[in-house]
Structures are given as structure tokens and as C-alpha cells.
Amino acid sequence: MTLHILVVDDNEVNLMLVTKILQIEGFHTSTACCGREAIQGVIQGHPDLVILDVNMPDLDGYTVCRRLREPPIGATMPIIMLSATVEESDRSAALEAGANDIISKPFDIEDLRRRVRALAP
Numbered sequence: 001m002t003l004h005i006l007v008v009d010d011n012e013v014n015l016m017l018v019t020k021i022l023q024i025e026g027f028h029t030s031t032a033c034c035g036r037e038a039i040q041g042v043i044q045g046h047p048d049l050v051i052l053d054v055n056m057p058d059l060d061g062y063t064v065c066r067r068l069r070e071p072p073i074g075a076t077m078p079i080i081m082l083s084a085t086v087e088e089s090d091r092s093a094a095l096e097a098g099a100n101d102i103i104s105k106p107f108d109i110e111d112l113r114r115r116v117r118a119l120a121p
Helices: 012-024 035-045 061-068 088-097 109-119
Strands: 004-008 028-032 049-053 079-083 101-104
Touching: 004 012, 004 035, 012 028, 012 049, 012 109, 028 035, 035 049, 035 061, 049 061, 049 109, 061 079, 061 088, 079 088, 079 109, 088 101, 101 109
Parallel strands: 004 028, 004 049, 049 079, 079 101
Antiparallel strands: none
């Protein structure tokens, strides 16, 4: 069975880049361009993993992550957050919101692949 990954980013270029990288790796992907779409995408699509941007216009990634951790939506689904700035406070906020990992942008493609594989169910 192919792993299904939901990629969430309000920046279309980032969304397309991450999606293409994952598709080359053989993953099935779906996308969302805002926090509300991300929550709906999880409820309707039941992805195995979510890659979630921190800075979005409607709901930030931390809020989305907390909502996704509320039962019964996706309490155990792995979540990797992407952030343009990853200070220690950002890392702490992501983990406190329920993320499994956080990657800074711009990211290394091989690093993204390794982290996805490490969290893939």
C-alpha cells in the first residue's frame, strides 16, 4: 500500500516542490493551501502523514496541529511542520502543539526524504 501524505502550504511554489519530491519517492500526495483545508483534508482523506507549513493566513500551523491532535481526527498521525524560521522557541512551539518534527525552509531534499521515511507508518 502506498503511503498517503497531505502537504499543506499557502505558497504554491513550496506546495508544488514538496509534492513533486514526495511523488518521485513513490508517495501518494494530496494538497491543501490553508489551515481549514488541511483539517478537511485529514477528515476526508485520512492521510498517513501530514507536512504542515507554520505560517498561513487563516489558521497557523500550530493551531492546525493542535486541532489535528484532538480525537478522533488524527491523534496518532505523524505531523512534520515546515517553518521559514526555526529558532528554539519555534521548535518548542511545534512540539508542544503536537508535531513529531519541524524542518526549516529552505530545506534539504535528502533531509526531508529521511524525516518522512523515519515517521512513515
